Amino acid sequence: MSDSALKDRIQTAVKEAMRSGDRSRLGVLRLITAAMKQHEVDQRTDLTDDDVIALLSKMVKQRHESIEQYRAASRDDLAEKEEYELTVLQEFLPQPLTDDEVGELIDQAIAESGAESIRDMGKVMGLLKPRLQGRADMGKASAQLKARLNG
Template identity: 40%
Template sequence: MSPLKQHLADTIITSMKAREIERVKVLRNVHAVIKQIEIDRRIELEDADVLDVLQKQLKQRQESLTIFTENDRKDLAVKEQFEINIINEFMPKQMDDSEIAALVSSEIAAQGATSMRDMGAVMGELKKKTAGRADPGLISKLVRDALQG
């Protein structure tokens, strides 16, 4: 079992013992998604794959949070924010915008990328280097801006 999955399982047990029912629900939901992917693909997920799953879970909840906030559904927005906070506990420290911009610039220079045709190769490398530590949408925007400008 990967260290991240083990940490998740241990946290579920600790939360159950502390009778943190809402927290356990969120953690079990995330654990179930990971297990379902493992069953569907017939593989054991490594930490990088688990991070991808966590990132997708975060993205879904952030989209829901935005919708609930726009529609003045504070009760549902609070629930989504609670779930986001719990999932974020398992994510590595996020890179700040200046770190991401520097990494994008150095990767474009390292590959000698000059046009949008090179974007796929640049994004592939950046995805590996920033796994779980940066928003892929932001990285994509920065790469696109750098290659178009």
């Protein structure tokens, strides 16, 4: 057993996809396992669940950007492939937070850090990032935080 239950879940999904002959799903799962292996080799460490979530979040962000570019170029075939990959990736991420839940976490982080102005934004983001990783759009959260600290 590894340090990451999520990593184990992904490896189990690979075996299931192989058994069922689902080549499309297997391809996406192999992309994920390759990225995990690469990270472990580069960092010389075993992945934790947080590491896997960060890795998956990065892959999801890349898919969103690719879909946007493919749609703009009228390459719906490639956009659909990326959308499929996105659905597989999102299976392994925690449930996304609602805007209200993100707002509550921002308020908590502001209170915990004692932030009073925009100068304290880095301190608050340091608290927020692990709580929001893989569960919310960090860009939107950052904009919400900025609005609260400026307000």
